[in-house]
Amino acid sequence: MSLLDASRLPARPMTAADTGPPSVTGFPAHLGRSVLDEVPRSHGPGPQGRGSGTLYGRDAELRLLADLTSRGLAGAGGALLLRGEAGIGKTALLGAARDAAVGRGGRALSAVGVQSEASIxxxxxxxxLRPILDRAPALIPRQRQALSAAFxxxxxxxxxxxxVGLASLELISGLADDSPVILVIDDAQWVDRPSSEILAFIANRLDAERIVMVLAVREGHDTVLNDAGLPELPLTRLxxxxxxxxxxxxxxxxxxxVRDRVLTEAAGNPLALIELPAALSGDRVRQSLTPWLPTTRRLERAFLSxxxxxPDPTRTILLITAADDEGDLTEILRAAELLDGMTSSVGTLEPAVNAGLIDFDGRDVRFRHPLIRSAVYQAAGPSRRLxxxxxxxxxxxxxxERRAWHRAAASPGPDDDAALDLEAAALKALDRGAPRAAAEALRRAALLSAPDRNRGRLLLRAAEIDFELGDAVAARRHLAEARFSKLEEGERLRVALWTEALNEESWYSPERVRAFADVTxxxxxxxxxxxxLAxxxxxxxxxxxxxxxxxxxxRDLVVRTARRLQRSDGDPMVLSIAACADPVEEAAWVIGxxxxxxxxxxxxxxxxxxxxxxxxxxxxxxLSWPFLCASVDGLRRQGRLGLLGEALASQAWAAIxxxxxxxxxxxxxxxxxxARDTGRPRWALVADLATxxxxxxxxxxxxAGELIRRTEAELLSVGAQSILGFAQFARGRYALVNNQxxxxFEQLARVLDPSDIAYHPFVGYLGIADLIEAAILTGRRDEAExxxxxxxxxAEKTASPYLRAMAAYAHPLVAPDDTAEPLYQRAFRTRLKNWPFHRARLLLAYGRWxxxxxxxxxxxxxxxAAMESFDALGISAFGEDARAELRAAGEAVARPAPDTLDRLTPQELQIARLAASGLTNREIGARLFLSHRTVGFHLYRIFPKLGITSRSQLCISDLGGD
Structure with missing residues (x-):
């Protein structure tokens, strides 16, 4: 059945055959309602209203979804974000995509964001995931533990x-081993942030999966998914x-x-076209169509009619359901009884079901549309909502956790007991690996606490979490608020400490650094x-x-402050601070x-x-190399992807x-x-410049040229001038290998020119040897000297092995011809032994000389020797120069045989090496944050590139090494 065919069928609930049996793992049901055998409800009683299976005016959107679904079913998955205003038909399109996938043998997993649930x-x-958590025991222990802790x-x-994201991906990918999977997420703007981050993580790893993800986000709402780089389909009015x-x-x-009036008022919004005619049943509701109200308000008034x-008991049930974050019938009925003192039953729901306001599947109660929820909630008086x-x-x-948030919502003013409840929920969120949710709980707890009680302490803790997350704006705001509340002496000092640390003026002002040192x-x-802490x-x-x-x-003050805080001889944080604060003056001490x-x-x-x-x-x-390698391994084991991206970028530049x-x-x-997955775009650009x-x-x-141009443009657009020096290094190396x-010379000289926007004295010395060589080759001997x-x-002052090696490399290039040879020989014997790239380049220069x-x-x-070294390093540009020189020296040189390894992408080479070392697909996936299916897909492509047919033929010695 094609997607277009499926779109003409009325929406139907999923069956157990679509999604498999319910979970029996014992994961707590209160963490999120299951959508097993359920599809997100449509805007109106069918795709565009009960009894109407046609999606009017959506042919182009349906074709796009059909293509995405077809590719996903064939093993080339992907994600699509639908964006549009309330009532525009997002849910209807989600249902059509779901029905098409299920109709072609796929299985569906669904979730619906609920605004009151966004803090859990x-x-x-x-x-x-609840419908498939019975599969969790098949995960490797580390992934199973991560998922269990999160829940x-x-x-x-x-x-x-x-x-947690990798465990989730692996769980879904395991399901896709049996049949293709479609993930349907409606009202994603109200999905909690940790879940949204994981959805973005999964969405960006579906290329080789039999998995499709389709999400719907309401226009104008902020969510992590907005910045996930997902393809988007904006939905316009009909x-x-x-x-x-x-x-x-x-x-x-x-x-x-009346028809003309409805068409005018609805302005092409499908839900308005369905609901506004029903609002014409009485004068009171007809007022909801006044033209100065936005469509959303008109629809809410229409629902309220x-x-x-x-009946009053039914309206009580609706209010409790609107305030609830779960939809569980048992807890809704119990809460309704507490609210009004009247016993309710399933029969109390029937009038609301018949009025088309809610759906009930025997277990869960859900509003037909989020606007109904908001209309019911806002129509109740404040005391009634509390x-x-x-x-x-x-x-x-x-x-x-849920009790704490409802207790907070029930508090009309300061309530320290409710605040302490939220603080406990924050600690629970930290235990579950959700620090942003913890910070939000602490912020809300602070608002409930009186200034002379716990408010300052709670704001300080929220600020410290914000600092660890790199959210300087939120941290500054919380610290500023904390200063006006009661604080113990140690807390007040910590507020002052973080305030100074987050004050960018401290980076330049001696007075601010002195204030910081006094606080420490x-x-x-x-x-x-x-x-x-300091x-x-x-x-x-x-x-x-x-x-x-x-x-x-x-610089001096920062270094002295760090040394006073030294916890042991060789304290790594003190060494790190000294090296960054004052590389020139402190390099020798740090290196020693x-x-x-x-x-x-x-x-x-x-x-x-x-x-x-x-x-x-x-x-x-x-010296940095063993520390960077150890950090990459450790961060990989711990699943700290943000820091891992930074460490890998540092490792890439060191390796160059x-x-x-x-x-x-x-x-x-x-x-x-x-870096892109974890929202660190500047680190991604640094990595791109290495590439x-x-x-x-x-x-x-x-x-190379295109990547440099694109990266430099992005750096300029975000005001990251401090990274432009790396772009100039890349440009200089690009020009050098092209014999330009x-x-x-001009590109590299810019980095050492204080008047240039790309000026950076420390980065400038990364390319100093290239700069000197370019100066000599263009007749700029004075500049070279x-x-x-x-x-x-x-080099003398810092005792840096790299700078000393670069000096040894450059001296014979600058020296007069009659004194150059001893300098070449000395460089080969001493300084360049540990620097194979520059040693090969100097061999080339010496042979040319x-x-x-x-x-x-x-x-x-x-x-x-230069040619062979360049070939071994995979640096074909300089290798061609060495071949040309050899031919000019009278030696016949064949063109290099294509290196088999060069046929592999960097990721494929990584996977091949890990597979050759004996790791399984699941183990490789755990190391590289990919699913086992994606690893298998890459191996399927790797084997023919290497001229082999099975995993057993992979040999680690044939896959190179550095």
Missing amino acids: PFAGLHQL GMIEGVAPETFS DDDAAAALLTARAPELGGA RVSEL AAHAALATTLKDHQ DRLVGAESDGAA LRALWPLSIGCWYGDPAQET RTSRVSPESIDDPAEQHALGASLTAVWAFD HLGKHRLAAAAADEAGRL ATLASERGDHEA HGDA HHLTRLDAL LRRRRRLVESRAPLR
Whole structure:
């Protein structure tokens, strides 16, 4: 059955055959209502009204959904976000897509966002997965534990959001092993944030799955899904012909004048075309059609006309259902009895069902449309709404989080007991890996608490969570509010500490850093963990010093403050802060102290990353490498995808300078994907620039040039000038490998020019050897000597192995011909041993020098060694230069055989290596945050590229290494 055929059938409830048996795993039902055997309800009693199976004016949208569904059923899944105003037909299209998929043998999982449920972490995800949680035991233990922790079934270490995401993807992918799956999420703007983040994570990993996700979001609402990069389908109002056809089908009895009025008032909104004719049954409701009201308000008034005609007990049931976040009949009836003291039964629902206001499937009660819910809720007086929430809070005494939120909603003013209830809910959210939900609960608790009681403490805790999440705006707001409430001495010091840490002026002003240092001294004396807190707060100040250009006094103060907070000799956070705050003055000290620290001595992979990244800030790429590798492994195990993306980007750039180019490509590729998944676009751009640099070196000039241009444009558009230095490095390397030496010099010189927008003194020295070489090759000897003098001085002062190697590389290039040879030989023997890329480049330069002095036979050995090194590194652009020089030296050189590994994408090479090491598809997926099906899909493509037919033929030694 095609999607177009299915769209002409009336919407129907799903059967058990569509979705499988209910869960028997014991996951708590209160976390989100199950939508087993259920489809989100349509806007109106059918796709566009009861008795009308036709979707008028939606042929183009149906074709798009048909294509998406067909591709998904064939194993090329994807996601689509429907966006539009209330009543525009989003739910009808979701139902059509669902019916089409189920009609072709697919299975459906559904969820509906509920506004009052948006504060309960993972409620939406539980609603989606509840029908298949009986499959959870098949997950690997780490994924099963993450899912159980998120749903409140076990206690222990809080799971990372994206570990829960991978577990969810694996669970759904396992279902897709049996039959294709469609995920249908309606009113996604009201799905809780942790669930929304996981939905975005899943949606971006469906390319190789038999899974389709279709979501609907109401126009004008903020949600994480808006920034997930999903394809969108905006739904516009029906044109005049389609609107007239729908109205004729639904209300053929309307006279001409009334018909024209309805068409005008509805303005192409399908739900309005269905509901407004019904509102013409009485004068009171007819007033709802006054033209100055928006369509949403008109529809709410139209629905209320039906509500007003219901018996009082039924209206009580509707109010409780509107205030409820679950729809469970048992708790609704119990709360209604508490509210009015009257016993209710299923029969009390019948008038509302008959009026087309709610649906009841024998277990759950749901409004036919969100506007009915909002109309019922808003029509009740304030005291009545408070009483409804109070009744629900009493009913939910065994469900801590939901009870806390209803108790808060029932409080007309400050209520410290309710605030403490919400604080307990916040702690529960932290245990379940939902820190944003915890911060929101603490903020709401603070509003309920009196200023002279717990408000300041609650706001401070919310601010600290915001700080950890990188939400500086919310953290500043909460701290500002906390200052006007009662605080203990230690709390007041922490407020002052975080306030200074989040004040960007502190990055440049010595006075602000002194104030920060004074606070840290007092905090260390007041609290046992004061030093650790202060170092965490000082870290962003040191980052600001690296990216900015503060006075030396500011740098000195930051370093001195960090050293006073040192918890042990070789404290990794103190080393990290010193390296970033003042790379030139502190590099030698940091490099010396790092020799006493090993990655294994640092428990937290985030601290391993901080130290590894900071060592790259002082050009100590070789020393940074073990810390970055350890941090990548640790963060991967913990599922901390945000930090993992940052660590991989740092690893990619370190690998470029260390000559580990294939590893750099894999790290940059994964970093870009993870950074975008986790909302860190600037880190994604840093990773893209690494990818562009590698593309230049491979000779893929068109791809490199386009990626650099696009990335630079994005950096400028978001005001990230501090990262432009990396773009200039990529541009300079691109020009150099294309033998555009003049352009290379100009691009790289910009980074060291204080008047240029791309100026960054520390980044500028990453390309200093390229700059000097380009200067020599374009006859700028004075500039070359000037920059070499600067390089020598900095290398001596910092003791940086990289800078010393670059100086050794550059000296023979700048030296007069009659003194160059000893400098070449000394560089090969000493400084360049650990820098294979630059060693190969100097071999090329030396061979070229020998050939041009007509020492042809002698030139062949270094040129051949350079060629072989470039081939091994996968740097074809420089390899071609070495071949050309060898031919000019009289040696016949064949074109290089295509490297089999170059046929693989970075991700495919990663998967092939892991498979060759003996990991299963599920284990590989767990490491790379992919489903087992996606891993299998990639292996299916890898085998023919490698000329093999089975997994057993993969050999780790044949897959290269760095």
